[in-house]
Amino acid sequence: MILVERSSHVVAPIEAVWGVVQRAEQLPAWLAGVRAAEVLSGEGFGRRQRVQAGRGAAHEAEVIAYQEPTLIGWRERAKGAGARAEARTEIYVQLTADEAAGGTVVRLIVVRWPAGPVKAALLRLGLRRVGADLEDSLARLTDLAAVG
Secondary structure, X not given: OEEEEEEEEEOOOHHHHHHHHOOHXXXXXXXXXXXXXXXXXXXXXXXXXXXXXXXXXXXXXXXXXXXXXXXXXXXXXXOOOOOOOOOEEEEEEEEEEEOOOOEEEEEEEEEEEOOOHHHHHXXXXXXXXXXXXXXXXXXXXXXXXXXX
């Protein structure tokens, strides 16, 4: 398992931040590396969505954690020829109201289970980029949530 996380303070109420992060259609606007996203079925926990990465790969994902307005998480699994069932990525967005500082603390977490030791080594080489993408995502989310 490979875990990368970043957090930041957003000067917006938790409800405004939640309004952005819980909508699949908003993912391309704030989550780095996402070109398109759409809901396939359902709402909240169990919702199925398709997420298309900037490099063209599309993954179906299922919402596996949903606690309004503090937590949403989804799991993407590798599919297709040669994909191994244990290869998966989970993304979590945790929100905490920060009334003292006026805003919301946002924590982004990416957990990856690579399909074997070679893939794990390659993922470890890219950890700096994943961290930078999460920092970019937090900056974009800050701008979106502040606008409302």
